[in-house]
Structure formats: structure tokens, C-alpha cells
Amino acid sequence: MEPASSFLTLESLHFPSAEQSISQTLSALRRSALSVANRLQSIEADAAFAQEVAEYYDLPLVANERCGSWYIPPTTKVGSAYFKSTDGHTGQWDFSFRRLNLQLLPLAKKYGGCVIVDSTRRGKLMPDALSKTIPIWCAVLNRALFPSETDYHEVHLPPNYLGRSEEAQIEARIDGFVTSLKRADRVPYTGGLGESRLLPPSDLEKGSGYCLFVLCSASRRVHGAEMSEGGYIQGAGDDSEAWAHGLTPPVFWANQALLKQTSEEGLPRLIEELVAQYQRETSVQSASLISPTKNLYISITGETESNRYDLVIDCHGDPVASEGSDKRLNLGLASGKLGSRDLRKALDKVRDFVSTRLGATDPSQSLLVTCETGKDLSAGTLLAIICLFYDEQGEFDVSQSNRSIGKQYIRQRLAWIVSSKHDVNPSRSTLQSVNAFLM
Structure with a gap:
């Protein structure tokens, strides 16, 4: 009888061809789950949620570009913001002078605030642009525009989301950002909001002299892989250069039905034709x-x-x-x-x-x-x-x-x-x- 150590075990068996086949199959399934059709369907579902948020707060929708525009039909989009997630990355918190976003101030005055829409891919609850960059921006402008109203100078970060250490480090940088903004001599809207403040305490009602900025992360959070979500993709509009074949939000929203009816194999060709047509129709723009x-x-x-x-x-x-x-x-x-x-x-x-x-x-x-x-x-x-x-x-x-x-x-x-x-x-x-x- 042979020694026990010479017996074949399950762990000792290797089937290279089978391993390769399984790997290829999983890759194909992942690609299928991340198809253009699934992305567009996911965007539609998330856009419906963003619209519900706007209706609940009775505020208009603003896209945090570029991702946010996928979730807002052009007919309901009142403006754009350009807040970068990198300005909210841990240890890199910043107030950007390349992204002042002052265009939001007259819009906020007109409507009493807005819903700013963005999204992020699987693995995060919300993009850093919403959780940190915009709260930093609100605090800086509140202090710059209304220096005597110290009750409203707090940085309103998402509750129970960041650690106390990170919150304290962000708070410590705000006054420095305010000083830099004032030196830049670009606070043209002083008094432009009347008696409004940019971000109120949560218990204040809209219309009480405050402009409410609702930060909406449009996508449902996904914990597992996309294959387990029935085709739903969190943050489907993100990084569109890698998947959209040149499709843009205006072209997508103008041709939803046609895109839905087209097979995955036919989408690249159709998108190319639709984008070319859109560019011809909008070829002359003002500077x-x-x-x-x-x-x-x-x-x-x-x-x-x-x-x-x-x-x-x-x-x-x-x-x-x-x-x-x-x-x-x-x-x-x-x-x-x-x-x-x-x-x-x-x-x-x-x-x-x-x-x-x-x-x-x-x-x-x-x-x-x-x-x-x-x-x-x-x-x-x-x-x-x-x-x-x-x-x-x-x-x-x-x-x-x-x-x-x-x-x-x-x-x-x-x-x-x-x-x-x-x-x-x-x-x-x-x-x-x-x-x-x-x-």
C-alpha cells in the first residue's frame, strides 16, 4: 500500500484549459454587465431618482460636470457646476480658483437654492465632490460674503461620514481659503444673495432667508459586482470617454427611444451617426x-x-x-x-x-x-x-x-x-x- 502522502488530492489536480475557460467566461460576463445598454438603462433609473429629489425640495437641477449631466434631461437642467473630487481628497482639501462656480450664486438667489447632481462608481457612497468639495466651497463663500454672520460659518459635512480628525483638518483650512479668495478680488456678488446664506442648518425651512443646496448622489450604492445587480451599474455615467463611443448627454436624451431599440453591436455605429448630426446642427456657437x-x-x-x-x-x-x-x-x-x-x-x-x-x-x-x-x-x-x-x-x-x-x-x-x-x-x-x- 502506498504512503498516504502519495494519494491524489483535489488540491493537486490542475486543469489549465478549464481555468482559462472559466476566466474567459467571467471576463465576458463582466463585459456584458457593463454594456452600453446597461449603462444607459442605469442612467435613466438614476435620473428618475434625481428628479424625485428635485420635486421633493421644489428646487431645480444643476449638474456637477461632467458626470452629472447624464442624469438630468436638458429640458430640466438649469445650470452646471464644476466641483472636482480631487479638491476633496483626503489630505488635499482645497478651494479651487480654477473652479470658482460663482455662476451658482445668482441662480441660488433666483430659485432659493438648487439640487446639485453627481455620482460615483461602485465602492463609494458618494463622490468626494459632494461630501467635501462643495461643503468647503459653501463655508468659504459664507464667510467671505457674510463675515459678520458667524453662526453660519460652519462647514456642513455629511453627518457620521468622515472621521473627526478629517473634519477638524478641513475646518482648519477654511479661513486660509477665505483670505486667498479676498486677495484674488473676486467676490463680485457681495450682497447679491440679499439676506441669503449658502448652506443653512438642516432644521431651517426653505424660504426663511437661506439658499438650500441639496447634494444628490444619483446612483444607488452597489456592494457586490455588477453581475449580481441585474444589469444595474452604479455611477454609470462616470468616465464616459471609456465607454460611450462619443455619445454625450444631450444626444442621449434626445434619442433615448432609438438607442433603446438598437442592439449592443449596432450602438457604436448609431452613436457615431447621431453625434455627427448633432454637431452639424450646433456647429456655430457664440464665443x-x-x-x-x-x-x-x-x-x-x-x-x-x-x-x-x-x-x-x-x-x-x-x-x-x-x-x-x-x-x-x-x-x-x-x-x-x-x-x-x-x-x-x-x-x-x-x-x-x-x-x-x-x-x-x-x-x-x-x-x-x-x-x-x-x-x-x-x-x-x-x-x-x-x-x-x-x-x-x-x-x-x-x-x-x-x-x-x-x-x-x-x-x-x-x-x-x-x-x-x-x-x-x-x-x-x-x-x-x-x-x-x-x-
């Missing part, structure tokens, strides 16, 4: 005026009829095509980080162009600056122009180019752009190039 200037504009390249403007700077256009032109400057920058790095070298041309075309002729001429997103390189280019040539009142003054420029001054001017076009988001590389050129 955004950068206040308090009266003649600086920003837009996406190709989405504005540039002949409406006296002067145009195109961050990506072929430099050869604009040689010898008195009206146009093409910088020929690449996309993304490469373009951001090259911007520093191109800003000499921008300075000379603006100095010659505005300073030496008519400073009231309109100047449009464009890039492929209308948010990054064009914003960096405009930031340099504003810092070099515009005074505190937004008037062109060529003597400004001789003044000493520091980071605080640049931050103040960046606030002009962000307040005027709320989705502007110059990258860190772009801002570094502008800072290096100016300083």
Missing part, C-alpha cells in the same frame, strides 16, 4: 466674453464664425496660413501636454501681435482666442494677454506690460476667465508655461 474686459473672447476652434471678430488667435492653426495677416495669428500648437509646453515659446508672438494690433491701432477691437477645447490653451493665452495688457477695470493699457507680475496677480486674472466661462480648465502644464513666461 464667451471675458469680463470685465469689453473685447476679449474665447471659444472652441471652428465653432464660431471668426469673421465676426476684428482679431483672431488660433492656438492650433497652421502658422504659415496666417503669415502676413494683420487680423489673424495661428500658433500651430500641438494638442494636450505637448501644446501646453510649447505655449511658453509662442507667447512672445502673442505679446507682439496684441501690442501691435491693439496697442498701436484701436484698443477697442474685438479679439477672439480659440483652441480645440475652448478650455485649456486658449485660456492660457488669454491669461497672458490679460496680465500683460489689461488694468484692474478690464481696460486695455499697454503700460501694464512693464509692471512686475507675481503668482497672486496671475491668480486674480485667471479668476476673470473662470468667472466668465465656467467650464474653462487650463491644465497645470498650461499654467506653468504662462507663469514661466510672465515671471
Whole structure:
């Protein structure tokens, strides 16, 4: 009889081909659970919940971009916010001057508040933008706008959600953010809310002189894998670049029925056609005026009829095509980080162009600056122009180019752009190039 140690056991048996088959099967099931059709169906369900919240509080819906727009039909969406979850990450709590979100203040005054909608993927109850970034923002603006009303300066974080240590560390940073905001000289809505406060204690009723901001995490929390949820996907609208095939919320909401009727295999082709049709129908858009200037504009390249403007700077256009032109400057920058790095070298041309075309002729001429997103390189280019040539009142003054420029001054001017076009988001590389050129 053989020793017991030589007996075959279940653990000693290996079936490589079977293991591979099981792995492939599980992967296929996961992909099927995360299908585009399941995502769109999940978005519809979560959107219905967001609408119920709005009706309960009798407040309009605002999307925290970009994810939030998936959960709000354009017909019921009254505005957008741009609060970043990274500004709420543990140890990185911040008040962003690139995301001032001052556009919410007149909206809050008009409606008495709003429901801000966002979502997050499986594993979290709510995104950090809702649990920390927006409460920080409310506390900062309450203190900046109403410094004497100390009863309303508390940071209203979700109850029983964060640890006491993190809450204390967040609270300790608020006054520093308030000081920085006041230095930036961008609190234009002082008194603009009347007697309103941005975030009331929970026992106060709407209409009692307070603006209520309801933070709505649209998706139901999922603890297990998507395969166990019958096709439901938490945070289905998140990271849409990875799954949507170019589909955007406006196109989705305009074509719900058609998208539902289409097979998973046919969706990419249909989405491509629908997006192209939407882009044709909305190809000409107006540019955004950068206040308090009266003649600086920003837009996406190709989405504005540039002949409406006296002067145009195109961050990506072929430099050869604009040689010898008195009206146009093409910088020929690449996309993304490469373009951001090259911007520093191109800003000499921008300075000379603006100095010659505005300073030496008519400073009231309109100047449009464009890039492929209308948010990054064009914003960096405009930031340099504003810092070099515009005074505190937004008037062109060529003597400004001789003044000493520091980071605080640049931050103040960046606030002009962000307040005027709320989705502007110059990258860190772009801002570094502008800072290096100016300083």
C-alpha cells in the first residue's frame, strides 16, 4: 500500500484549459454587465431618482460636470457646476480658483437654492465632490460674503461620514481659503444673495432667508459586482470617454427611444451617426466674453464664425496660413501636454501681435482666442494677454506690460476667465508655461 502522502488530492489536480475557460467566461460576463445598454438603462433609473429629489425640495437641477449631466434631461437642467473630487481628497482639501462656480450664486438667489447632481462608481457612497468639495466651497463663500454672520460659518459635512480628525483638518483650512479668495478680488456678488446664506442648518425651512443646496448622489450604492445587480451599474455615467463611443448627454436624451431599440453591436455605429448630426446642427456657437474686459473672447476652434471678430488667435492653426495677416495669428500648437509646453515659446508672438494690433491701432477691437477645447490653451493665452495688457477695470493699457507680475496677480486674472466661462480648465502644464513666461 502506498504512503498516504502519495494519494491524489483535489488540491493537486490542475486543469489549465478549464481555468482559462472559466476566466474567459467571467471576463465576458463582466463585459456584458457593463454594456452600453446597461449603462444607459442605469442612467435613466438614476435620473428618475434625481428628479424625485428635485420635486421633493421644489428646487431645480444643476449638474456637477461632467458626470452629472447624464442624469438630468436638458429640458430640466438649469445650470452646471464644476466641483472636482480631487479638491476633496483626503489630505488635499482645497478651494479651487480654477473652479470658482460663482455662476451658482445668482441662480441660488433666483430659485432659493438648487439640487446639485453627481455620482460615483461602485465602492463609494458618494463622490468626494459632494461630501467635501462643495461643503468647503459653501463655508468659504459664507464667510467671505457674510463675515459678520458667524453662526453660519460652519462647514456642513455629511453627518457620521468622515472621521473627526478629517473634519477638524478641513475646518482648519477654511479661513486660509477665505483670505486667498479676498486677495484674488473676486467676490463680485457681495450682497447679491440679499439676506441669503449658502448652506443653512438642516432644521431651517426653505424660504426663511437661506439658499438650500441639496447634494444628490444619483446612483444607488452597489456592494457586490455588477453581475449580481441585474444589469444595474452604479455611477454609470462616470468616465464616459471609456465607454460611450462619443455619445454625450444631450444626444442621449434626445434619442433615448432609438438607442433603446438598437442592439449592443449596432450602438457604436448609431452613436457615431447621431453625434455627427448633432454637431452639424450646433456647429456655430457664440464665443464667451471675458469680463470685465469689453473685447476679449474665447471659444472652441471652428465653432464660431471668426469673421465676426476684428482679431483672431488660433492656438492650433497652421502658422504659415496666417503669415502676413494683420487680423489673424495661428500658433500651430500641438494638442494636450505637448501644446501646453510649447505655449511658453509662442507667447512672445502673442505679446507682439496684441501690442501691435491693439496697442498701436484701436484698443477697442474685438479679439477672439480659440483652441480645440475652448478650455485649456486658449485660456492660457488669454491669461497672458490679460496680465500683460489689461488694468484692474478690464481696460486695455499697454503700460501694464512693464509692471512686475507675481503668482497672486496671475491668480486674480485667471479668476476673470473662470468667472466668465465656467467650464474653462487650463491644465497645470498650461499654467506653468504662462507663469514661466510672465515671471
